[in-house]
Amino acid sequence: MGLEVENEVKAPKAKTKRVKEMLQELETRMEELKAEKAAMQKEIEALETEASALGEKSAVGLVINHEKFGKGTIITQDGKYVEVKFESVVKKFVLPGAIADGYLVITDEELLDYYKKANDIHARTMKSQLALSSAEFAIERTQDDIDKINAKS
Numbered sequence: 001m002g003l004e005v006e007n008e009v010k011a012p013k014a015k016t017k018r019v020k021e022m023l024q025e026l027e028t029r030m031e032e033l034k035a036e037k038a039a040m041q042k043e044i045e046a047l048e049t050e051a052s053a054l055g056e057k058s059a060v061g062l063v064i065n066h067e068k069f070g071k072g073t074i075i076t077q078d079g080k081y082v083e084v085k086f087e088s089v090v091k092k093f094v095l096p097g098a099i100a101d102g103y104l105v106i107t108d109e110e111l112l113d114y115y116k117k118a119n120d121i122h123a124r125t126m127k128s129q130l131a132l133s134s135a136e137f138a139i140e141r142t143q144d145d146i147d148k149i150n151a152k153s
Contacts, residue, residue, distance in 0.1 A: 015153045026146050033139045040132035047125045054121065057114055059095060064104040066091075096122065 015023075059082050062074045072086040083092050084104065098104045099112065100119035106112055 019149060019153050023146065023149055026142055026149070030139065030142050030146070033135050033142060037132060037135040037139065040128050040135060043128045044125060044132065047121055047128060051118070051121045051125070054114070054117055057111065059099075062106060062108075062111070064099075064106055066104055 058077055059074045060077050064072055064074065064084060066072060066084070066086065069084075069086040069089065069091060072084040072091075074082045075085045075090070076083045077095070080095050081092055082095055082098070083090050093104060096115040096118040099106060099115040106115075
């Protein structure tokens with residue numbers, strides 16, 4: 001008489017009511033996060049369009065005043081960085097914030113308005129990009145949670 005080994009096939013566990021509720025909550029959260037991500041992408045696109053419409057102005061040659069260094073002239077502009085030649089030193093600043101926030105004082109009101117608008121667009125873009133990154137991270141975490149629950153049940 002030999003040993004009989006029964007190959008018992010376990011039926012997959014039926015998902016409990018609580019597991020189904022948890023999965024539904026996570027799926028709902030996932031949809032909300034994807035909608036938030038799409039909204040942030042549209043916001044960033046709109047801000048890029050607004051920045052393009054505003055255009056770019058060269059600051060080279062602009063005469064400015066600085067609280068500590070006094071009167072100076074912007075001698076170079078490389079992207080968002082400018083170098084200002086003061087009487088005894090050359091310093092580097094970041095545009096548009098340096099002008100918009102009043103670190104570099106200019107007298108041309110129209111140009112000041114331009115830098116304030118550019119700085120506002122930049123700040124809103126950074127805020128939207130942070131929200132987009134947060135939404136993307138939350139989507140990944142939520143998907144991981146869904147996968148873990150599905151693997152257990």
